[in-house]
Amino acid sequence: MTVLPYLVAAWLLVIGLWGVVTSRHLVHMILSLSVAQASTYVLLLGVGYRTGGNAPIITTTVTPGAQFVDPVVQALTLTDVVVEATVAAVLLALTVQAHKRFGTVDPDELGEIRG
């Protein structure tokens, strides 16, 4: 199937957002968000993949006519991973604070406290 990786990316995004919508625990919500963000890794790497291509790392053994997968989308994926990790760190810290101040990590109960 020539579109399977794209469908996997779409599935990860949809199922991650479904986890966010139905979440009853803030840590579960953060992990669901991570799953949704993982869809972008699959999509980026899938867009840049070339069948039979080499890793874009030049060693002396690579023949002159060799094909390479796209290094640009791999670098974008690296940026993506770093941003995802920082977002998760800040959100987890906020969860700890929410638990300290309100004594609950259920998003619904937190909403009732605010309202």
Add this chain to the structure above:
Amino acid sequence: MRLRPRLVIGTLVLCALGGLLVWAAADLTPFGTPSGDANAVTRALVHERHVANTVNGVTYDLRGLDTLGEELILFVAALGSAVLLRHGRGEAVEARSAEQEPGPRMGDTVRVAGTVLVGPLIVLGVYEVAHGHLGPGGGFQGGVILASGLLLVYAAGQVLALERVEPMALVEAAEATGALAYALVAVGGLVFSGAALFNFLPYGTTGQLLSSGTIVVLSVAVGVEVTGAVALILTELLDQTLLRGAA
């Protein structure tokens, strides 16, 4: 919003989103045959910058300015989570020191494995940071490996030793030094070549440790910064675990 209407709306919206995504995927270039000329980027980077790992060539040269922003995001996020988690720690620490309770103890297997692995892990991390322009790895990856050495020290049950060493000052200094070094290289490009982050150092020979100009320098700077940032985040989250264990 209550759970039931949220589920109904969520189902409808996500079904619509999924349908749109599948429709869009059908029109994408078939998997395995990208439309862009990736070979040109790869060959140009190797030819013009003498960097073997062209992924890091893109990260630290072509997209160097984006990586500067990315690194500052990490810097601010680590500081932000530290500020969030330090709030109200004072009274908890007092309560804990009054009780003099040690941190949670790990099993013997975990402690032995942790102690044995700390050294090799740090060597691997330093190797990754220093060889980012030659092979898979680089500043971000190596930095995370180095910071996870701290986690191993915790797993090895050396929490008390960690508290005596007080790594926080060192960790924060490493984070700031890495970010500053990256910014200085950016200014250096401006001064020597008239463009921020321009690769102004000699490029050397492809495959040598000292090659690819500023790419290897930026990789090491990012490695130091990521080590500090991830270690800071881990330490703050570990402190929470310790406090909860003592409470």
